[in-house]
Amino acid sequence: MSCGSGDSSCEKPRRRAALVLLGLMALIFIALSVFSFLPSRGQATPDTVSFGPYQANDGKRVFQAYNCMGCHTMVGNGAYLGPDLTEVYKHAGPAWLAAFLPSAGGWPTEAAVRAQLLDPNQHAGTGTDTIDAYLQKYPGAAARIQRRGGGTTLMPNLPLSKDEIGQLIAYLKYTSAMNTEGWPPKVEAGTLDRRLQLAHGTVALAQAAPAAAAKPAAASDPAALGAQLVKDYGCVACHASDDKRLVGPGWGGLYESSVSLADGSKVTADDAYLAESIRQPNAKIVAGYPPGVMPAYDTLLKTEEVNAIVAYLHTLEKQ
Amino acid sequence: MQTEYQTQRLSLRFFMLMLVLFVVQVIYGMILAAQQVDPTILQGWLNFNVARAEHLNLGIMWIVCGFIGAILFVAPLLAKRELVAPWLVKFLFYAVIGIVIWNFFTQFLAERGIAGWWLGQPWLQQGLEYLEAGRIAGLLILVGFLILAFVVLRTFPRVREWNEVHWGLGLGVGALAVVWVFGLFYVARLDLQEYFRWFVVHYWVEGVWEVIHISLIGYFLVLMFKADVKSVGFAVFWGIALVWLSGLIGNAHHYFWIGTPEFWQFWGSLFSALEPLPLVFCFWHIYLDAHTNKRPLENAPAFYFLLGSTVLELVGAGILGFVMTFALTNVWSHGTWVTAGHAHLALFGTFGMLGIAAAYYATPILRKVPQFDPRLGKLGFWLVFTGVLGMAFAFAIGGTVQVYVYRILGLDWFGGDVNRAMGTYKVMLPLFGLVLSTGAGVLAYDLFTLGRRMRPQAAVDAETTPHPATGWRRPLTGFEAGIWLLLMWLFGTIITLGLLSFNLPHVRVAGDPTLPYVLAGVGYPGLLLVTLLFVWRFIASLEARASAPAISPLLRVLPAQG
Numbered sequence: 001m002s003c004g005s006g007d008s009s010c011e012k013p014r015r016r017a018a019l020v021l022l023g024l025m026a027l028i029f030i031a032l033s034v035f036s037f038l039p040s041r042g043q044a045t046p047d048t049v050s051f052g053p054y055q056a057n058d059g060k061r062v063f064q065a066y067n068c069m070g071c072h073t074m075v076g077n078g079a080y081l082g083p084d085l086t087e088v089y090k091h092a093g094p095a096w097l098a099a100f101l102p103s104a105g106g107w108p109t110e111a112a113v114r115a116q117l118l119d120p121n122q123h124a125g126t127g128t129d130t131i132d133a134y135l136q137k138y139p140g141a142a143a144r145i146q147r148r149g150g151g152t153t154l155m156p157n158l159p160l161s162k163d164e165i166g167q168l169i170a171y172l173k174y175t176s177a178m179n180t181e182g183w184p185p186k187v188e189a190g191t192l193d194r195r196l197q198l199a200h201g202t203v204a205l206a207q208a209a210p211a212a213a214a215k216p217a218a219a220s221d222p223a224a225l226g227a228q229l230v231k232d233y234g235c236v237a238c239h240a241s242d243d244k245r246l247v248g249p250g251w252g253g254l255y256e257s258s259v260s261l262a263d264g265s266k267v268t269a270d271d272a273y274l275a276e277s278i279r280q281p282n283a284k285i286v287a288g289y290p291p292g293v294m295p296a297y298d299t300l301l302k303t304e305e306v307n308a309i310v311a312y313l314h315t316l317e318k319q
Numbered sequence: 320m321q322t323e324y325q326t327q328r329l330s331l332r333f334f335m336l337m338l339v340l341f342v343v344q345v346i347y348g349m350i351l352a353a354q355q356v357d358p359t360i361l362q363g364w365l366n367f368n369v370a371r372a373e374h375l376n377l378g379i380m381w382i383v384c385g386f387i388g389a390i391l392f393v394a395p396l397l398a399k400r401e402l403v404a405p406w407l408v409k410f411l412f413y414a415v416i417g418i419v420i421w422n423f424f425t426q427f428l429a430e431r432g433i434a435g436w437w438l439g440q441p442w443l444q445q446g447l448e449y450l451e452a453g454r455i456a457g458l459l460i461l462v463g464f465l466i467l468a469f470v471v472l473r474t475f476p477r478v479r480e481w482n483e484v485h486w487g488l489g490l491g492v493g494a495l496a497v498v499w500v501f502g503l504f505y506v507a508r509l510d511l512q513e514y515f516r517w518f519v520v521h522y523w524v525e526g527v528w529e530v531i532h533i534s535l536i537g538y539f540l541v542l543m544f545k546a547d548v549k550s551v552g553f554a555v556f557w558g559i560a561l562v563w564l565s566g567l568i569g570n571a572h573h574y575f576w577i578g579t580p581e582f583w584q585f586w587g588s589l590f591s592a593l594e595p596l597p598l599v600f601c602f603w604h605i606y607l608d609a610h611t612n613k614r615p616l617e618n619a620p621a622f623y624f625l626l627g628s629t630v631l632e633l634v635g636a637g638i639l640g641f642v643m644t645f646a647l648t649n650v651w652s653h654g655t656w657v658t659a660g661h662a663h664l665a666l667f668g669t670f671g672m673l674g675i676a677a678a679y680y681a682t683p684i685l686r687k688v689p690q691f692d693p694r695l696g697k698l699g700f701w702l703v704f705t706g707v708l709g710m711a712f713a714f715a716i717g718g719t720v721q722v723y724v725y726r727i728l729g730l731d732w733f734g735g736d737v738n739r740a741m742g743t744y745k746v747m748l749p750l751f752g753l754v755l756s757t758g759a760g761v762l763a764y765d766l767f768t769l770g771r772r773m774r775p776q777a778a779v780d781a782e783t784t785p786h787p788a789t790g791w792r793r794p795l796t797g798f799e800a801g802i803w804l805l806l807m808w809l810f811g812t813i814i815t816l817g818l819l820s821f822n823l824p825h826v827r828v829a830g831d832p833t834l835p836y837v838l839a840g841v842g843y844p845g846l847l848l849v850t851l852l853f854v855w856r857f858i859a860s861l862e863a864r865a866s867a868p869a870i871s872p873l874l875r876v877l878p879a880q881g
């Protein structure tokens with residue numbers, strides 16, 4: 001130790017050495033950074049990913065505009081109120097997302113996801129056209145529907161437009177396609193039943209499936225059948241039974257009232273109008289609502305079922 | 320000590336603004352903690368993401384106010400002349416208020432999905448964690464940093480005359496502005512966006528802020544304990560050098576999983592593991608320098624917070640950061656409450672407490688009440704200190720449960736599975752938050768009214784009779800401080816092993832959480848208790864100093880610098 005730390009003739013060269021070392025590290029850092037973003041790495045980029053007509057690039061802007069990262073993590077960064085969204089597309093798929101995002105306050109039912117599968121973009125995006133094939137391909141959607149379908153979530157309804165939803169799906173498709181070096185780590189702890197058992201000490205499956213539970217034999221009273229149908233098909237995720245606005249207009253007191261349409265005209269909400277609004281909701285758009293948010297239930301519901309829902313709507317008061 | 324330069328008074332308004340923003344920030348924190356328990360609280364009026372954006376924004380703003388106050392206070396002393404352009408400093412003050420109010424309103428736009436896109440940039444708010452401010456506020460903040468850098472650098476003497484503290488602060492205020500620029504561009508690729516977002520976040524806290532912190536701590540030690548400037552300079556130089564030598568590549572610990580290549584796992588694990596070194600070094604120096612003179616503490620609250628800042632920098636930033644800086648531990652802690660425990664203890668502990676320390680040091684001098692009543696300040700210290708330790712505990716243990724349920728068991732339903740498992744800790748968080756908030760209120764009240772309140776004479780007398788310096792109050796030796804330090808690292812190691820143990824097949828495949836739970840259950844409470852006891856012990860020994868036998872000079876382990 002000929003070179004005491006108090007000796008300034010030694011201190012100077014030491015300090016210079018530290019600065020040289022720092023410069024060297026900066027060079028290493030820059031080199032690593034350049035390698036990280038070379039195209040040869042084959043990392044997914046947003047400009048190559050789309051969902052139907054929607055671009056991942058636009059979806060990223062929507063994601064930032066709603067500050068999704070303020071409640072969720074993305075590649076693990078963000079807030080811890082809700083789940084990580086990096087791989088939600090991979091697990092739950094676009095139809096589940098399309099059913100969930102317009103009315104994030106409620107969990108989609110199977111019928112609500114099925115309604116989304118009628119959309120040609122969904123066909124093209126998933127390569128499946130039956131709900132069974134879809135749920136097979138996206139087991140995360142199956143698990144969500146089974147355990148949560150029809151229940152309320154902890155997430156607020158956000159005023160997302162149809163285009164924004166498509167763009168978000170494209171963005172989530174991009175993040176699912178990214179190589180994140182194995183994060184989030186693969187789950188290796190066995191079947192869902194076993195994992196639930198480990199978490200809660202009981203098999204929680206049966207208890208948490210409000211929609212899958214008691215499917216009562218078809219009610220004889222049409223209004224009662226309608227009330228059951230609007231739950232099964234997830235309508236109530238977007239529509240209130242009073243006159244409050246959720247994602248769509250509330251139903252209370254709607255029957256026989258006068259409705260202003262987006263084109264400036266007025267119609268009376270009679271049976272024909274209500275049935276059409278279920279079958280082809282985009283034929284007449286209510287003033288103040290964006291078009292294209294609600295799926296068309298034309299091929300999903302039988303005529304008696306549409307009539308039953310209309311009969312149920314008759315019973316709802318304004319409040 | 321008296322005010323030597325008139326322009327030092329400008330620091331006072333920044334300290335008062337700091338306190339206001341601090342109080343508002345913890346109110347937002349309480350709202351967040353309540354919403355974590357029940358997310359439907361205030362839903363639709365003040366969604367969690369908006370409250371969180373404000374909480375983070377204000378957190379940064381008040382800490383920066385503390386820095387500005389402290390720097391404005393010491394800059395004339397370092398320069399031996401008045402600040403240049405005091406009108407710019409006044410303008411800066413109103414600009415900060417304007418930006419805070421602007422952010423308050425623009426953050427609400429996230430509830431409607433309005434970012435204010437124009438020319439490809441989000442001008443109103445941008446929805447990125449820590450960089451939530453939109454481009455308008457971002458550019459204004461840049462102007463603010465430039466004003467600060469201009470005032471400080473023009474006030475300082477010529478570079479040839481700079482000592483290490485000048486260098487630290489000069490580089491610090493310059494780099495503050497430079498690093499901010501990386502957050503002022505919209506980036507379309509997620510991996511590249513995160514890459515640059517961490518430039519701002521990581522290089523700020525683990526590069527620039529630490530440098531400002533070391534320099535200010537060093538200089539306050541000179542002011543408070545008449546520590547040798549040369550010796551402090553030695554500590555400041557090597558502190559900064561170690562911060563940058565480890566932290567420059569250490570940024571890689573944010574590049575493990577964002578879509579950048581695997582090689583970052585090697586560089587990040589290696590270099591960021593060295594990041595605690597300067598913090599241990601700084602910790603040791605405050606021990607040494609606080610013992611250079613044996614006189615009783617003149618300004619107890621200022622020293623309490625200075626000590627708290629250094630200790631929590633070691634524990635909150637150094638140790639709790641270390642435990643999750645390895646790819647093999649980070650893979651589990653990433654994206655969970657474990658990180659939030661670290662965030663609070665490190666950010667509030669290190670930088671928040673430094674600002675409060677500076678306010679306690681400067682306010683009595685500027686208001687000309689050197690003999691102020693320190694009791695509320697001490698009370699406030701213990702409240703915020705225990706509050707933040709408790710919050711770190713709730714976050715860290717809650718996060719450990721979250722890792723198990725969410726990552727090991729892969730249950731991703733927060734409403735149904737994750738929150739149910741974390742429930743106890745989610746409730747514990749606002750309880751400790753309340754302790755911290757009370758402390759914040761006490762401190763704000765005390766500093767606002769300091770020198771404007773009457774001081775009961777009895778209290779003065781009670782205080783001036785020191786306790787005998789024996790037992791718990793006996794002088795703290797270097798050996799004993801070393802033992803405390805070792806204990807902290809021992810518990811840090813236990814926590815690290817706990818996170819590592821999630822990799823074991825017994826945990827990951829068989830699903831048995833006993834080992835990580837036991838290690839976390841020993842490690843976190845152990846670490847936080849040792850921290851609490853050490854600070855108590857250190858303070859007790861200093862407060863009894865008036866009656867202490869002189870400490871042998873042998874205890875100065877590092878030689879004084881020549």
Ligand code: HEM
Binds near residue numbers: 066100153
């Ligand atoms: C447009 C931005 C958003 C998108 C794309 C989005 C997407 C999602 C998705 C897909 C899920 C279900 C994930 C799954 O089950 O795996 C979810 C759940 C959740 N989201 Fe969001 N979200 C957004 C904004 C928000 C906001 C602003 C908040 C909070 C104010 C929030 C809070 C939650 C919570 C708490 C859950 C969990 C719900 C529960 O467990 O019941 N989200 N989100």
Ligand code: HEM
Binds near residue numbers: 080379658662
């Ligand atoms: C009453 C006191 C406080 C309470 C109850 C509180 C509570 C919270 C909560 C609930 C979160 C959200 C975590 C999540 O996303 O799940 C949060 C985030 C955060 N808070 Fe606080 N907080 C308090 C004080 C502070 C202070 C004083 C600071 C620093 C000056 C601070 C800095 C932060 C930071 C940096 C984050 C983001 C953490 C991360 O993403 O890892 N908080 N806080």
Ligand SMILES: [Fe+2]
Binds near residue numbers: 077078448658
């Ligand atoms: Fe975070």
